Amino acid sequence: MGTRVMSKASAERVAKLERVVFDAPPRRVLAVQVGKRFVDWSAVSGLGTDAVVIESEEHLRPAADAREERALGGDLDWKGKRVLSDHGNEVGTVTEIELDENTGAIEVVETTSGRVSADRLLALGSYCLVVRQEPPPPASA
């Protein structure tokens, strides 16, 4: 976050990347928030470490649904978000989310107590990220 966002059409700097918006349950990026506006993932041509490139300024639009409105308010920011298992146990907090830069799919969520694969993510809300509890490791002989 904070990465500059560039337009492919004009090569101009548009604004800063504020955050990404995931679907629910969280699996992939639906849109990126650029300043106070949003760009659909389909109009993002590159998500690099040096810049996020969007097709053109024309794709910038205001928040389109309740989820994006909540994203604007920071409600769904994942960094430092509490991680709760579906059994009601706290697992830690989110430290990093790794994305596939081509598809926008979440690959893994790094937490203070280890990595959580995307298929275990159940919901991202203002209170917490709910993940499926891992089965206990098999008892060692």
Next chain:
Amino acid sequence: MSPSASLLLRATELIGHPVVTLDGGEDIAEVKDVVYGTAEAELLGFTLNRRGFWGRRMKKVLAWDRVAALGAHAVMIATAGDLDDDDDALVQEVKGSRHRNVIGSEVITDSGQRLGEVTDVVILVADEPEVVGYEIGGSEILTPRAGGHVFIPLPETLAVSGEALMVPAAVNDFVSDDLAGFGASVEQFREHLRSTA
């Protein structure tokens, strides 16, 4: 479901726990109080407060059978709609039971010994949360052990009135004075009751 590590907790430990939706990750309420039934060790559900420091009493309640999971840090429900509205029949049941609380009931053995009073209910948190025993306070007979609080496993059958809980005298042999050792006591006690039935 996976055989998750089981956990024993006192029902009152759930007070203040957030109620969190599995489909939204939202803390939509917190446990205000635990509502007990009069039938054997029945938990009917929870009354709720709104979240936050100024959290006020909610009209909605959470019925026991709508609980998806009880954890060390939260009560999980599938979705926000699982809280029952005030006009629901279940709410009336919860309301009606408030004055017939098992907490404070005397515990008497079938040999006529007073063990103490119920101070809390112990829940075994496995795939299906289950009430497995009571915490008993004011137990002069059972505890020269410090604190005066002991845990007794719940027999599989038991007579309960508004006044007292009747337990088999054999329960004496399965009392535990710490919650950690209590899980084994529950199993042993039930085994004992089955073998002498």
